Amino acid sequence: MKTFFIRRLRAQTQLSEEDLAAIEALPMQVKDIERRTPFVREGDRPSQCCLILEGFAVRSKTTDEGKRQILAIHIPGEMPDLHSLHLKVMDHDLSTLSKCQVGFINHDAIHRLTRERPDVASALWRETLVDAAVFREWIVNVGRRDATARLAHVVAELRERLKVIGLLQDHHFGLPMTQMDLADTLGLTPIHVNRVLQQLRKDGVLDIKKETVSFASAERLDHIADFDELYLHQHPMQ
Amino acid sequence: MKTFFIRRLRAQTQLSEEDLAAIEALPMQVKDIERRTPFVREGDRPSQCCLILEGFAVRSKTTDEGKRQILAIHIPGEMPDLHSLHLKVMDHDLSTLSKCQVGFINHDAIHRLTRERPDVASALWRETLVDAAVFREWIVNVGRRDATARLAHVVAELRERLKVIGLLQDHHFGLPMTQMDLADTLGLTPIHVNRVLQQLRKDGVLDIKKETVSFASAERLDHIADFDELYLHQHPMQ
DNA sequence: CGGTGGTTTGATCAAAATCAAGTGAGGTGG
DNA sequence: CCACCTCACTTGATTTTGATCAAACCACCG
Numbered sequence: 001m002k003t004f005f006i007r008r009l010r011a012q013t014q015l016s017e018e019d020l021a022a023i024e025a026l027p028m029q030v031k032d033i034e035r036r037t038p039f040v041r042e043g044d045r046p047s048q049c050c051l052i053l054e055g056f057a058v059r060s061k062t063t064d065e066g067k068r069q070i071l072a073i074h075i076p077g078e079m080p081d082l083h084s085l086h087l088k089v090m091d092h093d094l095s096t097l098s099k100c101q102v103g104f105i106n107h108d109a110i111h112r113l114t115r116e117r118p119d120v121a122s123a124l125w126r127e128t129l130v131d132a133a134v135f136r137e138w139i140v141n142v143g144r145r146d147a148t149a150r151l152a153h154v155v156a157e158l159r160e161r162l163k164v165i166g167l168l169q170d171h172h173f174g175l176p177m178t179q180m181d182l183a184d185t186l187g188l189t190p191i192h193v194n195r196v197l198q199q200l201r202k203d204g205v206l207d208i209k210k211e212t213v214s215f216a217s218a219e220r221l222d223h224i225a226d227f228d229e230l231y232l233h234q235h236p237m238q
Numbered sequence: 239m240k241t242f243f244i245r246r247l248r249a250q251t252q253l254s255e256e257d258l259a260a261i262e263a264l265p266m267q268v269k270d271i272e273r274r275t276p277f278v279r280e281g282d283r284p285s286q287c288c289l290i291l292e293g294f295a296v297r298s299k300t301t302d303e304g305k306r307q308i309l310a311i312h313i314p315g316e317m318p319d320l321h322s323l324h325l326k327v328m329d330h331d332l333s334t335l336s337k338c339q340v341g342f343i344n345h346d347a348i349h350r351l352t353r354e355r356p357d358v359a360s361a362l363w364r365e366t367l368v369d370a371a372v373f374r375e376w377i378v379n380v381g382r383r384d385a386t387a388r389l390a391h392v393v394a395e396l397r398e399r400l401k402v403i404g405l406l407q408d409h410h411f412g413l414p415m416t417q418m419d420l421a422d423t424l425g426l427t428p429i430h431v432n433r434v435l436q437q438l439r440k441d442g443v444l445d446i447k448k449e450t451v452s453f454a455s456a457e458r459l460d461h462i463a464d465f466d467e468l469y470l471h472q473h474p475m476q
Numbered sequence: 477c478g479g480t481g482g483t484t485t486g487a488t489c490a491a492a493a494t495c496a497a498g499t500g501a502g503g504t505g506g
Numbered sequence: 507c508c509a510c511c512t513c514a515c516t517t518g519a520t521t522t523t524g525a526t527c528a529a530a531c532c533a534c535c536g
Contacts, residue, residue: 042468061374064464067382071374083371086364091371091469115356125363126324132366133321133329135373136299136309143380143425144305147524178482187381192524194484226302230280231329385492416514430492432516477536484531493522499515506509 001028002103004077004165005051011164012130012236013123022117026110028103035176038095039102046084048104052076055100056176060184061092070185072134073097073158073177077165082128085110098176130233137231142187145226147196150186152225155206155213159221160229172214182208239266240341242315242403243289249402250368250474251361260355264348266341273414276333277340284322286342290314293338294414298422299330308423310372311335311396311415315403320366323348336414368471375469380425383464385434388424390463393444393451397459398467410452420446438462 002024009015009023030053033039040046042061057074071092074080080094085107096102114121134157141153158175162168179197183190200206205224206215215221222228240262247253247261268291271277278284280299290312297309297318309330312318318332323345334340352359372395379391396413400406417435421428438444443462444453453459460466 059374061378063378063382069378069381071377083367086360087367087371087471088474089468089471091471092374118353118359121356121359121363122324125359125366128363128367128370129321129325132370132373133325135370135377136297136330139309139373139376139380140299140301140307142377144301144307180482189525190483191485191526195524198484230327233325233327233329236326418514427493428515429494429517433492436516480533480535482532482534485529487527489524489526491523491525493520495520496518498517501514502512504509504511506507 001030001053002051002077004053004075005079006077007165008077009123012234013119013126015119015123019117019120019123022113023120026105026113028105030101030103033096033100033102035096035099038093040081040090040094042090042093044090045088046081046090046107048106049079049082049084049110050094051079051103051105053101053103055102056097057094057100057102058097058181058185059092059094068184069187070181071138072131073154073185075158075161075165075167079124079127082124083131085124097181133231133233147186147188147192148200149225150188151182151193151196151200152206152221153227154182154185155215156218156221156225156227157232158213159215159218160232160234164234171216171218172212174211175208175213176211179208239268239291240289240315242291242313243317244315245403246315247361250472251357251364253357253361257355257358257361260351261358264343264351266343268339268341271334271338271340273334273337276331278319278328278332280328280331282328283326284319284328284345286344287317287320287322287348288332289317289341289343291339291341293340294335295332295338295340296335296419296423297330297332306422307425308419309376310369311392311423313396313399313403313405317362317365320362321369323362335419371469371471385424385426385430386438387463388426389420389431389434389438390444390459391465392420392423393453394456394459394463394465395470396451397453397456398470398472402472409454409456410450412449413446413451414449417446 006020052074054076057080059071059080060068061071062068141150145153159168159173162173167173179193180190183193197208204216205220244258292314295312295318298306299309300306379388397406400411405411417431418428421431435446442454443458
């Protein structure tokens with residue numbers, strides 16, 4: 001059930017088998033959620049955290065003028081609102097991209113577990129810190145990179161993150177985002193995303209069609225993107 | 239010594255007096271650092287966390303092409319690299335804006351304290367989560383707001399954060415940033431910041447000169463900035 | 477077969493970047 | 507005490523990137 005999550009924890013922490021078992025044992029309520037459905041909203045005060053078991057989700061905010069900004073793209077095995085454990089009010093929305101299977105775990109249960117098992121507490125804390133590291137990189141992305149690099153950068157990031165959970169095929173991966181969604185994550189208009197995408201396609205760098213992203217060379221992509229995976233903190237043992 | 243930090247914790251958590259005392263008792267090495275001096279760098283593996291006792295600091299990243307992006311502005315009472323407790327390698331730089339007094343606390347000491355006092359652990363975890371919430375808002379800021387709103391937004395944010403630690407005068411506060419620094423936090427060029435600033439000045443919204451920011455009306459500022467303090471999570475009891 | 481959601485194209489416009497050159501205040505040294 | 511240096515800010519002219527507006531196009535689906 002929590003396979004992807006455990007897979008990520010195994011790769012990125014040194015949790016003992018007992019700790020992992022205790023996490024496995026956390027009571028969880030599983031729900032299927034339709035594609036493109038908001039399921040936690042700004043202003044909410046959740047009493048549970050969710051774990052994405054299957055599918056993709058995004059966190060987003062919308063400005064006064066109705067402009068949406070996607071803040072994070074979440075893949076299976078991630079807990080997009082883990083922060084709600086300690087921040088009572090949601091300051092943004094959480095919605096599915098594709099049809100998702102989502103597990104809900106009560107705050108109480110997690111709090112109990114973290115009090116009993118400090119290593120689990122550290123591992124979860126760490127999860128939220130990696131989240132923050134990704135936010136930081138995204139600030140750089142929208143603040144200081146041009147449209148082409150921006151697009152290449154999110155693709156490179158997703159590639160590395162999907163690799164850890166085994167959802168990366170050789171030179172492509174599935175991504176249920178429209179050009180409109182991409183625009184909202186990159187701080188661009190969909191029209192411009194379309195044009196940049198065409199250029200990247202023409203240059204043989206990357207292609208996005210039918211919800212799959214493919215790229216010829218990871219190195220080439222990284223170079224265009226100014227991508228350095230350090231900020232993902234996926235290889236903590238080094 | 240840790241006055242500002244304790245002041246923020248008192249305002250934002252329900253830590254017991256013993257917990258607060260235990261934090262006060264943490265051994266800390268105090269250093270004075272000159273203005274505009276980097277003191278933690280990308281790639282470093284810190285063995286201590288720092289606490290800003292006096293002065294202002296920023297976190298930043300620099301792209302391949304040498305463009306700098308400021309990720310956060312830190313004020314007295316904040317711990318800019320608290321995340322290094324669980325993320326071993328720094329993924330960005332930390333440097334002073336003004337002359338600073340900085341306290342350094344060993345990771346070991348903090349780890350010991352958090353194991354003994356789960357409420358302290360939660361409070362520190364929470365600190366890093368608020369940090370992340372600010373990053374999220376900054377993504378929106380650079381991604382979806384025009385130059386004027388962007389500038390107004392950071393000013394509004396700093397106003398609210400400085401209020402908590404008592405460094406906000408009625409309608410102005412000190413901020414040791416140049417227009418170049420502002421440009422690097424807003425994802426703009428200094429020239430453009432200058433022009434936007436002139437307009438805001440002319441409109442009587444806000445003025446920045448000689449390292450002090452003044453504004454006529456907080457409401458007016460917030461409106462221009464599309465600012466809603468919710469994301470700062472400064473009033474957790476509501 | 478028409479509707480719908482997503483993508484593409486073209487034309488025009490605006491925001492912000494770039495290039496280049498001042499100004500002006502504060503600090504230093506002759 | 508004044509010349510000069512430096513750093514920050516300012517101004518103007520021009521260009522670029524990406525936004526906006528408007529209209530096809532296209533594939534999938536009921």
